[in-house]
Amino acid sequence: MPLEKPYLDIPGTTLFDADMSRKGYWLNQFCMSLMKADNRVRFKADERAYLDEWPMTEAQKAAVLARDLNECIRLGGNIYFLAKIGSTDGKSFQQMAGSMTGMTEQEYRDMMIAGGRSPEGNRRLGEDGDAQPHRQPQGAAGRKKD
Amino acid sequence: MAKITASVYTSHVPAIGAALDMGKTHEPYWQPVFKGYEFAKQWMTEQKPDVVFLVYNDHATAFSLELIPTFAIGTAAEYEIADEGFGPRPVPKVQGHPELAWHVAQSVIQDDFDLTIVNKMPVDHGLTVPLSLMFGERHPERDAWPVKVIPFAVNVVQYPVPSGRRCFQLGQAIRRAVESFDPDLNVQIWGTGGMSHQLQGPRAGLINREWDNRFLDRLISEPAELAQLPHLDYVREAGSEGIELVMWLIARGAMADVAGGPAPRVAQRFYHVPASNTAVGHLILENT
Numbered sequence: 001m002p003l004e005k006p007y008l009d010i011p012g013t014t015l016f017d018a019d020m021s022r023k024g025y026w027l028n029q030f031c032m033s034l035m036k037a038d039n040r041v042r043f044k045a046d047e048r049a050y051l052d053e054w055p056m057t058e059a060q061k062a063a064v065l066a067r068d069l070n071e072c073i074r075l076g077g078n079i080y081f082l083a084k085i086g087s088t089d090g091k092s093f094q095q096m097a098g099s100m101t102g103m104t105e106q107e108y109r110d111m112m113i114a115g116g117r118s119p120e121g122n123r124r125l126g127e128d129g130d131a132q133p134h135r136q137p138q139g140a141a142g143r144k145k146d
Numbered sequence: 147m148a149k150i151t152a153s154v155y156t157s158h159v160p161a162i163g164a165a166l167d168m169g170k171t172h173e174p175y176w177q178p179v180f181k182g183y184e185f186a187k188q189w190m191t192e193q194k195p196d197v198v199f200l201v202y203n204d205h206a207t208a209f210s211l212e213l214i215p216t217f218a219i220g221t222a223a224e225y226e227i228a229d230e231g232f233g234p235r236p237v238p239k240v241q242g243h244p245e246l247a248w249h250v251a252q253s254v255i256q257d258d259f260d261l262t263i264v265n266k267m268p269v270d271h272g273l274t275v276p277l278s279l280m281f282g283e284r285h286p287e288r289d290a291w292p293v294k295v296i297p298f299a300v301n302v303v304q305y306p307v308p309s310g311r312r313c314f315q316l317g318q319a320i321r322r323a324v325e326s327f328d329p330d331l332n333v334q335i336w337g338t339g340g341m342s343h344q345l346q347g348p349r350a351g352l353i354n355r356e357w358d359n360r361f362l363d364r365l366i367s368e369p370a371e372l373a374q375l376p377h378l379d380y381v382r383e384a385g386s387e388g389i390e391l392v393m394w395l396i397a398r399g400a401m402a403d404v405a406g407g408p409a410p411r412v413a414q415r416f417y418h419v420p421a422s423n424t425a426v427g428h429l430i431l432e433n434t
Contacts (some may be wrong), residue, residue: 006378012349013386017305025211032210035231070347079346080206080303087231093160094422097350108351112420113175116342116353123382131349138348 009124012131016078024076027064030054031081040088070100102137148246148324148331152193152413153397154186155365155429156279158202158338160271161422163235166278179426182416183279186430189413190280190292197243197294199250199320199335201396202272203302205230208264214304215262217316219254220269220297221247227286228268236286237274243294246327250296253323259316264299273297276338279428302339302390307377310392314373317399324400337397339390341417342383343424352385353425359417361391362429366412369398387424402433410434 007015014020021028030051033039043050051061063071064085072082079096086096098108111117121129130138165176207228209215222242227234251263277291278284284291301307308316317335324333341361344352361384364372373395380389403409410431418426 007381010349010382012347013344013381014347015305015381015386016303021211021304028206028211032206035207035229037229040231073346078206078303081211084206084231092164092422093345097345097423100347100350102348111351112353112423115355115419116423116425117344117349117351119352119354119357119383122349122352131347131352133348136348 011122011125011127011129011133014073020076020078022076024060024078026054026056027060027072027075027077028081030056030064031077031084034084034088043088067099069096101139102141103139104141107139148327148329148333150321150324150333150335150400150402150433151195152334152430152432153401153410154276154280154334154336155394155397155427156276156336156338157340157421157424157426157428158272158275159421159424159426160230160275162426163271163275163278166283167236178418179421182418182426182428185414186280186428187282189430193334194332195293195334196331197246197296197333199296199298199324199333199400200273200276200338201298201300201336201393202276202338203390203393204267204299205270205272206303207270208267208299211304214301215264215299216301216308217259218262218264218267218299219247219251220264220267220299221251222265222267225295225297226268227274228270230270235271235274237278238284238286238290240269240273240277240291240295240297243296246324246331246333247296249327250320250323253326254316254319257319257322259319267297267299269297272338276336298396300393300396302392307389308392309377310373310375310395313392313395314369314399317396318404320396321400321405335397335400337394339393340384340388341391341425341427342385342388344385345387345423347386349385351423353419354383354385354388355417355419355425357383358425358427362415362417362427365394365398365429366410366431369395369404373399398431401431408434
């Protein structure tokens, strides 16, 4: 019997469950290696060569090189592990979180100061909140699209 | 006999640590956050706890995917401050209380909670930011924390995470363990993390002020009922990282009223949005 996943209907959200963990094991362990200063230096010197030392998929490596955190998460990355890439790049957690919404850094920061993202319309897929798939990317990037 | 005199609840946002360490506490953005903890620092000088049993979560720092303990108790004499990618926070090392920690481990495991015993682990912002908020800034070499700390790490990163119900029951077992320890010790239990926040995906930045405040109300007045809340509700309503709030139920379960004693006194209640991506919540409950 497959495990129940009652959380799959939450928009814009990936829970780091057993399946994601298996998928992302090496991606996350690569991230963990960036906790060591020597490894950060080697990674920065030649990202591709450093990534090739890990048994990650090509798609995972490409997502890291592009710093596409949404794609990293889709491929099994967990945000607390991916944050090590952000630290290596000198990015704050707010910059990392914001990058996944499509908003600019300032737009995201302003949203937080104004009280954050409302749960209204963002609890279940099929509602009309700003985190729903049909409303991506958010902010000026999304308005440009229309 | 050792006695749990109070419980403390607080968020452990890493940006709060960074603001402290970079001298930004007086900036307009941060001022309201730190103002909410002024009472706590004064209160601490009066309470003078001997030991803090500090419930927190490791953020892929001491534990990678190689080893994922659901509940881990630190039994070491000393804990290094972790390098989370920017170098370690400039705060004193954390001194443990191995004797009480081992006593709790033995008692709680025999009480059917299968803890992992940890003799060596670096501690990250989940543990050090609450210490800074409650005790104020301390010089990494010249100062020491004025308290021994038993780190108690809960897995809230890799699903499945423990239920609120299990956490609440565990708190009760911790209370029984602490209060069967012979030396006279003033022990506090802290639950950290939360409140509403989501750090990932297009829904990043979620804050649910109404839900958070209801959580605070219920934590004070009906914790046993609150402990029945399923995981899904935390994630849907308070964001994927809002799940950290189950850790508050461990601290709440260790209070006297849960074991038939009098209701706790609410010494402090504070709520502020935002600190970086997060709603900051803080509560102090005293056993009377």
